[in-house]
Amino acid sequence: MRDTVSEPLPEGMTGAPSLSGGYAPGFGNDFETEALPGALPRGMNSPQRCAYGLYAEQLSGTPFTAPRGQNERTWCYRIRPSVKHMGRMSRIDLPYWKSAPHVDPEVTSLGQYRWDPVPHAGEALTWLTGMRTMTTAGDVNTQVGMAAHVYLVTEGMGDTYFYSADSELLVVPQEGRLRFATELGVIDLAPQEVAVIPRGMVYRVDLLEGPARGFVCENYGQKFDLPDRGPIGANCLANPRDFLAPVACFEDRDCEARMVVKWCGAFHESRIDHSPLDVIAWHGNYAPVKYDLKTFSPVGAILFDHPDPSIFTVLTAPSGVPGTANIDFVLFRDRWNVAEGTFRPPWYHKNVMSELMGNIHGVYDAKPQGFVPGGMSLHNMMLPHGPDEDAFRAASLADLAPSKLEDTMAFMFETRFPQHLTRFAAEEAPLQDDYVECWAALRKRFDGTPEGDW
Ligand SMILES: O=C(O)Cc1cc(O)ccc1O
Numbered sequence: 089m090r091d092t093v094s095e096p097l098p099e100g101m102t103g104a105p106s107l108s109g110g111y112a113p114g115f116g117n118d119f120e121t122e123a124l125p126g127a128l129p130r131g132m133n134s135p136q137r138c139a140y141g142l143y144a145e146q147l148s149g150t151p152f153t154a155p156r157g158q159n160e161r162t163w164c165y166r167i168r169p170s171v172k173h174m175g176r177m178s179r180i181d182l183p184y185w186k187s188a189p190h191v192d193p194e195v196t197s198l199g200q201y202r203w204d205p206v207p208h209a210g211e212a213l214t215w216l217t218g219m220r221t222m223t224t225a226g227d228v229n230t231q232v233g234m235a236a237h238v239y240l241v242t243e244g245m246g247d248t249y250f251y252s253a254d255s256e257l258l259v260v261p262q263e264g265r266l267r268f269a270t271e272l273g274v275i276d277l278a279p280q281e282v283a284v285i286p287r288g289m290v291y292r293v294d295l296l297e298g299p300a301r302g303f304v305c306e307n308y309g310q311k312f313d314l315p316d317r318g319p320i321g322a323n324c325l326a327n328p329r330d331f332l333a334p335v336a337c338f339e340d341r342d343c344e345a346r347m348v349v350k351w352c353g354a355f356h357e358s359r360i361d362h363s364p365l366d367v368i369a370w371h372g373n374y375a376p377v378k379y380d381l382k383t384f385s386p387v388g389a390i391l392f393d394h395p396d397p398s399i400f401t402v403l404t405a406p407s408g409v410p411g412t413a414n415i416d417f418v419l420f421r422d423r424w425n426v427a428e429g430t431f432r433p434p435w436y437h438k439n440v441m442s443e444l445m446g447n448i449h450g451v452y453d454a455k456p457q458g459f460v461p462g463g464m465s466l467h468n469m470m471l472p473h474g475p476d477e478d479a480f481r482a483a484s485l486a487d488l489a490p491s492k493l494e495d496t497m498a499f500m501f502e503t504r505f506p507q508h509l510t511r512f513a514a515e516e517a518p519l520q521d522d523y524v525e526c527w528a529a530l531r532k533r534f535d536g537t538p539e540g541d542w
């Protein structure tokens with residue numbers, strides 16, 4: 089890939105030649121970037137002839153008529169139009185990547201589930217062959233719901249390129265480093281960062297440091313957005329400036345390449361003779377982004393009680409019903425615990441939404457044992473859960489001086505839809521058969537006295 093060519097600054101001025109080392113900051117911004125000077129048309133989208141003999145093409149991420157605040161599209165100026173990046177498609181099988189509706193009659197999804205990290209199998213796996221679906225929810229055909237996956241990557245995709253017509257992908261690495269070489273530029277991704285790859289965006293995933301493992305939330309529905317902050321005001325939580333979109337760069341490369349497309353839950357391939365990453369300049373607001381989770385500014389209880397976990401929402405994908413997300417992406421990062429007279433860990437609860445959690449790093453306060461980095465848990469719709477016996481005892485008896493929860497980073501994909509386990513999740517992944525035992529020792533403390541039996 090070529091490096092970004094930055095525009096010369098006007099005479100007598102000095103300044104940074106490029107933004108943020110290959111990225112431009114902002115969430116949902118209208119970006120413009122060109123890898124060759126003058127490649128981006130000025131003042132119009134469709135010149136009669138584009139500079140450098142490029143083709144102009146629009147990528148629409150929302151319907152043409154979406155309300156202005158949600159309307160997303162990007163204009164690309166590319167060596168060939170996308171229609172040249174696809175030949176006749178034929179079906180291929182990626183047996184571990186499932187889409188909703190996928191309800192296996194032999195699998196029980198009703199229960200509290202927890203998994204150890206899915207181990208690296210010792211076989212060579214790419215972003216496509218290493219994607220392992222754990223749960224699906226909703227329906228990919230009607231564009232509602234999601235799937236939760238674990239990825240195991242030991243090698244790059246080589247000359248295979250991919251796009252998902254079904255979904256945008258929220259990528260949450262836990263181990264290793266990946267490079268997403270996309271049509272609009274390059275995103276390098278490490279643990280404790282996340283990336284959002286939009287629906288329809290062509291890319292290839294290279295391995296920078298392996299093996300790599302992480303989690304993916306495949307969003308079939310409306311795009312992830314920043315949540316409204318309500319009375320919190322204009323700042324904190326995830327701040328728009330901390331999202332980074334790549335600047336334009338391109339490949340002008342003839343090779344025997346393969347384009348793989350996910351469409352209505354099925355995978356297809358076709359052969360082409362060049363790299364499709366040929367966008368030399370683009371402008372618009374439909375772009376991949378990355379975000380450093382360590383820039384998330386948590387807001388919490390500063391006197392008493394434990395608020396709902398929605399205060400830690402990084403991104404929310406709306407469902408059309410106000411306040412009822414298709415998916416909330418929620419982050420439990422290191423933070424201060426200061427609430428007085430309060431049981432500080434999460435309370436016991438039953439939730440109409442279903443909660444899939446993953447541990448990126450360290451120890452999660454409600455589950456000091458057994459929920460390890462790389463591990464996942466599922467507390468499905470209306471399934472009771474809460475702190476294990478150790479966490480309950482410790483927090484009930486703790487001296488409530490301010491204390492810092494350190495070395496902790498876990499997340500939740502919370503969806504309004506029940507999540508159905510795949511056979512892989514139920515039979516092949518390292519399910520902890522004894523997970524429910526973590527609550528076994530929660531004994532009756534009611535003894536008729538106001539103090540209870542401690
Ligand atoms: O179940 C969990 O551990 C996630 C969670 C955390 C929290 O602080 C409040 C509610 C909740 O579901």
Ligand SMILES: [Fe+2]
Pocket residue numbers: 434437439443467473
């Ligand atoms: Fe919960």
